[in-house]
Amino acid sequence: MSEHETAPIVALTDAARHFGPVRALDGVSLSVAPGDCLGLVGHNGAGKSTLVNLINGTFGPSGGQVAFPQGSEGVRSVFQELSLCPNLTVAENLRIPHPGLKRPGWRRIARAEIRASLDAVFPGHGIDADSEVDTLSIAERQMVEIAIGFAPRGGAARLVILDEPTSALDAGIAEQLLAHIRRFCEGGGAVIFISHMLGEVFSVASRIIVLKDGRIVAEREAAGFTRQGLVDAMGHVAAETGGTAAPARGTADEIVIRTAEGLVARRGEIVGLSGLAGHGQAAALARLFLSQTSDWRAGRAPRAVFVAGDRPRDGVLPLWSILRNISISVLRRDAWRGLVNREAERRVAEDWRRRIGIRTDNLDNPLLSLSGGNQQKVLFARALASDAPLVVMDDPMRGVDVGTKQDVYAMIRTEAAAGRTFLWYSTETEEVCQCDRVFVFRNHAISAELTGADITEEKILEASFEMQEAS
Amino acid sequence: MSFLSRHRIILPVVSLAVLLALTFWMQPRAMSYFGLNLLFNLAVPIALATVAQMMIIMVNDIDLSTGAFVSLVACITATFLNDAPLTGVLILAALVLSYAAMGAVIHALDLPAIVVTLGMSFVWGGLALFVLPSPGGSSPGWLRTLMTVKPPYIPMAVAASIIIAVVTHLLIVRSGIGTVLRGVGGNAQSVARAGWQVTWLKALAYGLAGLFGVFAGMALVGLTTSADANIALRYTLLSIAGVILGGGEFTGGKVSPVGAVIGALTLTLAASFLSFMRLPPDWQIGAQGAILILVLTARLLFARKGPAA
Numbered sequence: 001m002s003e004h005e006t007a008p009i010v011a012l013t014d015a016a017r018h019f020g021p022v023r024a025l026d027g028v029s030l031s032v033a034p035g036d037c038l039g040l041v042g043h044n045g046a047g048k049s050t051l052v053n054l055i056n057g058t059f060g061p062s063g064g065q066v067a068f069p070q071g072s073e074g075v076r077s078v079f080q081e082l083s084l085c086p087n088l089t090v091a092e093n094l095r096i097p098h099p100g101l102k103r104p105g106w107r108r109i110a111r112a113e114i115r116a117s118l119d120a121v122f123p124g125h126g127i128d129a130d131s132e133v134d135t136l137s138i139a140e141r142q143m144v145e146i147a148i149g150f151a152p153r154g155g156a157a158r159l160v161i162l163d164e165p166t167s168a169l170d171a172g173i174a175e176q177l178l179a180h181i182r183r184f185c186e187g188g189g190a191v192i193f194i195s196h197m198l199g200e201v202f203s204v205a206s207r208i209i210v211l212k213d214g215r216i217v218a219e220r221e222a223a224g225f226t227r228q229g230l231v232d233a234m235g236h237v238a239a240e241t242g243g244t245a246a247p248a249r250g251t252a253d254e255i256v257i258r259t260a261e262g263l264v265a266r267r268g269e270i271v272g273l274s275g276l277a278g279h280g281q282a283a284a285l286a287r288l289f290l291s292q293t294s295d296w297r298a299g300r301a302p303r304a305v306f307v308a309g310d311r312p313r314d315g316v317l318p319l320w321s322i323l324r325n326i327s328i329s330v331l332r333r334d335a336w337r338g339l340v341n342r343e344a345e346r347r348v349a350e351d352w353r354r355r356i357g358i359r360t361d362n363l364d365n366p367l368l369s370l371s372g373g374n375q376q377k378v379l380f381a382r383a384l385a386s387d388a389p390l391v392v393m394d395d396p397m398r399g400v401d402v403g404t405k406q407d408v409y410a411m412i413r414t415e416a417a418a419g420r421t422f423l424w425y426s427t428e429t430e431e432v433c434q435c436d437r438v439f440v441f442r443n444h445a446i447s448a449e450l451t452g453a454d455i456t457e458e459k460i461l462e463a464s465f466e467m468q469e470a471s
Numbered sequence: 472m473s474f475l476s477r478h479r480i481i482l483p484v485v486s487l488a489v490l491l492a493l494t495f496w497m498q499p500r501a502m503s504y505f506g507l508n509l510l511f512n513l514a515v516p517i518a519l520a521t522v523a524q525m526m527i528i529m530v531n532d533i534d535l536s537t538g539a540f541v542s543l544v545a546c547i548t549a550t551f552l553n554d555a556p557l558t559g560v561l562i563l564a565a566l567v568l569s570y571a572a573m574g575a576v577i578h579a580l581d582l583p584a585i586v587v588t589l590g591m592s593f594v595w596g597g598l599a600l601f602v603l604p605s606p607g608g609s610s611p612g613w614l615r616t617l618m619t620v621k622p623p624y625i626p627m628a629v630a631a632s633i634i635i636a637v638v639t640h641l642l643i644v645r646s647g648i649g650t651v652l653r654g655v656g657g658n659a660q661s662v663a664r665a666g667w668q669v670t671w672l673k674a675l676a677y678g679l680a681g682l683f684g685v686f687a688g689m690a691l692v693g694l695t696t697s698a699d700a701n702i703a704l705r706y707t708l709l710s711i712a713g714v715i716l717g718g719g720e721f722t723g724g725k726v727s728p729v730g731a732v733i734g735a736l737t738l739t740l741a742a743s744f745l746s747f748m749r750l751p752p753d754w755q756i757g758a759q760g761a762i763l764i765l766v767l768t769a770r771l772l773f774a775r776k777g778p779a780a
Contacts, residue, residue: 058664083664085657087724092650097665106647 007069008033009159009190010055014064016214017050024050026214027064032159032192037185039205039222040194042234042401047214048194049371052077052161055192074158078149078165086134090114090144093133100154117151118143121180122173138310142168146177150184160184161192166200167398170276170427171461178204196401197428198227210234231402256390256421259288262446263439265421267389270412272435272455273425275464280444281425282394288423289392305329305383309395309425315379316367323349323363325378329386352381357407373400380408384415391415393424397431409434429457440464479718479725482773483733486716486766490740497747508626512694514739515618515631516541519687520706521713521735522639522728526680528714529643529726530655530673532577532584536592537684538707540566542700543599544688549608549698552689556611567681574677578670592707599700606699610692618693631690632732639728642679652676656724712763713738718770737766 008031017025056077091110111129166174210218210233218233257265273281292304308315327345334344440448440463448463527534552559643649717730
C-alpha cells in the first residue's frame with residue numbers, strides 16, 4: 001500500500017470542545033484510516049455526539065486539532081435524530097447535500113443515484129424515490145438517510161459516520177446495513193459506527209473506542225474486548241441481560257385491558273408488544289391509549305399515560321424547562337381551584353429527579369440542555385408521576401444507553417409490583433424478554449401470545465417470521 | 472395515503488371550477504373573452520402578491536407587510552418610474568434588496584418574522600405616504616399597454632396567471648435551488664448540515680418575495696393607472712389566504728405555486744360571484760370569509776380522511 005492510501009482520513013490530536021464550563025470533549029486523539037471500521041461506544045453524555053460534530057465540522061474544536069490529510073471531501077454523517085426534509089421527496093432530499101445536481105434534468109440523475117444507493121445497502125427495500133418523506137415510516141426514513149450517506153454525491157463516500165443507525169430498524173434490515181458496512185470497509189472506505197447495541201458493534205467494528213466523560217478510556221482491536229469488558233469500561237456496573245431473572249408477576253389476576261384484537265393485560269403486569277418494526281404495534285398502542293384517555297369526561301385522574309419513543313414528535317415540550325416537562329401530567333391533580341400549585345409541582349419533579357436520576361443541577365434548565373437519554377428519563381418521570389394505572393410505552397428506549405436502561409427496567413418492575421400495568425412496545429428483543437406476557441404482531445394482527453418461560457428470542461422470531469417466504 | 476392528500480392541487484382546482492361554474496350559471500355573459508378578462512383582471516396583482524407571500528411561507532415565516540409593500544411599489548411606479556425611469560428602477564431594486572436583507576437579519580438574529588414584517592409594514596406605509604401624500608400619479612405608458620394587451624383567444628388576465636404559475640412552478644418545484652429553499656422550510660438544520668448557508672437561502676427567499684411584490688405593485692398600477700398609499704393594504708390577508716387556499720401550509724415548507732395562483736383567482740372570483748348574487752356590499756366581506764372557511768373545512772376533512780384510509 002502506498003503512503004497515500006494508508007494516510008488517515010481524519011486525525012484528531014488532543015481535540016477538546018467545551019460548552020461554557022461543560023467539558024463535552026476533553027482531549028481526544030484518534031485517527032481513522034481507509035478500511036477502518038471504528039466502533040464508538042459510551043453512555044449518553046459521554047461526548048459521542050460532540051466528537052461526531054467536530055469531525056463533520058458543525059463546530060470547531062476549543063483546543064487541539066482536527067486534521068483531514070487528504071481533504072474533507074467524502075466525509076458524511078448520518079444522524080441519530082432524523083434529519084431529512086419531510087416535505088421533499090426521497091430524490092429531492094439527495095439534492096440538498098449534492099453539489100453536482102444543478103443542471104436541468106437533475107431529478108432523473110438524483111432518482112437513479114438514490115435508487116442505486118438504496119439497492120446497494122438495503123436490497124429489496126421497496127422505497128419509491130418519488131414519494132414524499134413524510135409518507136414513509138420511521139424505519140424507511142432512516143434507510144433513506146443511510147442511503148444518502150453512502151451515495152456517491154458527485155464524488156465518493158470515504159468516511160461515513162453512523163450515529164445510532166439501527167435504533168429504528170428491525171433486525172433483518174439492520175443486518176443488511178451491517179453487511180454493507182463490511183463490504184464498504186473492505187472496499188477501502190471507513191466507517192465510524194456508534195451504537196448502544198453492543199452485539200452490532202462487535203459484529204462490524206475492527207477497532208472499538210470507549211468514551212467516558214469526554215475522554216477515551218479504552219481503545220483496542222474489537223477482538224480484544226469482551227462484552228462484559230466493554231460494559232465495564234463504559235463505567236456502568238450493568239447487570240448481565242436481565243431476561244433470566246424471574247420478573248415479578250402481578251398478584252391479582254384482574255384484567256384491566258381487553259381489546260377487540262386480542263390484547264389482554266392484567267393488573268400489575270408488564271405486557272410486551274413485539275414483532276418486526278412497522279407491523280402495527282405502534283398503531284395498536286396509539287388506538288388503545290386514545291380509547292383510554294381521549295374522553296370528554298376524562299376527569300382528574302387519567303386512566304393511562306404515554307411514554308413516547310419518538311421524542312421530538314410526540315414527547316418533549318422543547319421550549320419548556322425540565323420541571324414543567326415533568327409536571328405537566330400532574331398539574332390538574334395538584335391544582336388548587338384551577339391554579340397551579342407550584343410547591344407541589346416542584347416537590348413532585350425533585351422527587352422524580354432523584355428517583356430516576358436525571359442528570360441536571362437545576363430543574364429550571366431548558367429541557368433541550370439534556371442529552372437524549374436524560375430527556376427520555378424526563379418522559380418516564382412525567383408518566384410515572386401521574387396516578388394512572390396503565391402506562392403505555394412506544395419503544396421508549398430508542399437510543400438510550402445501557403446503564404439508563406437497567407435503571408429504567410428496575411423502576412418499571414417496582415412500579416408493576418405496586419399494581420401498575422405496563423404496555424411496552426419495543427424493537428429490541430432483549431427488552432421484550434423482561435415482560436410477563438408478550439404479544440407478537442405480524443401484518444397488523446397478533447400472531448402469538450407468549451407467557452413466562454415461553455418468552456424467548458427464538459419463539460418471538462418464529463412468530464414474527466412464520467408463514468413468510470424466505471426472500 | 473389517499474389520492475387527494477397525495478395530489479394536494481386537486482382541491483384548489485375543484486374549488487375554482489365550482490365557483491366558476493356557479494358564476495357562469497348566474498351570469499352566462501361572463502363566459503366570454505371580455506367577461507373572463509373583467510372577472511380576473513384584478514387577480515393578476517393579487518396572484519403576484521400571493522406568490523410573494525408563498526416565498527416567505529415556504530421558509531416557515533409569514534409576511535405581514537405584503538400589502539404595505541405592494542402599495543409603496545405602486546406609489547413609486549406611479550411617480551418615479553413614470554417621471555424618471557432610471558431612478559424608479561434603482562429604487563425598486565433597492566426595495567428588493569432591502570427585502571432580502573430583512574430575511575437575512577430575521578434569520579441571523581433569530582427574530583420572529585411576524586414581528587419584523589409587522590414593523591416593516593409601517594415603514595413601507597410611511598414611505599408610501601411620503602412618496603404620494605394624496606392619491607394620484609400615473610402609470611407609465613408601456614406598463615398600461617402591457618396590462619391591457621389583448622392576446623388572441625386567451626384573455627390577458629388568464630394568460631398572465633398561467634405564465635405566473637408556470638414560471639414559479641419551474642422556479643420553486645422543479646429547479647434545484649427551489650428544492651433547497653423548500654428544504655429550508657422542511658428542516659433548516661439538515662440543510663445547514665449539508666453545507667448551505669441558511670442565512671443566504673433565507674435572504675434569497677425574501678429577495679424573491681420582494682421581487683414578486685414589486686411585480687404585483689407594478690401590475691396593479693398598470694390596471695388602475697394611478698396609485699394611492701393605501702391601495703393594496705388588503706393584499707396582506709388576501710395573499711395569506713391565497714397560499715393556504717392553494718394547498719399550502721403555514722409550516723413545513725409545503726407550498727404549491729400553481730395552487731397559490733389558483734387560490735388568488737378563487738378569492739377574486741368569490742368577490743365577483745357575491746356581486747352577481749346581489750348581496751349587499753355590507754355582507755360581502757363576511758360572505759367572502761365564509762367561502763374561505765368552507766374551502767378550508769373541505770380540505771381539512773380530506774386531509775383527515777387521508778391517513779385514516
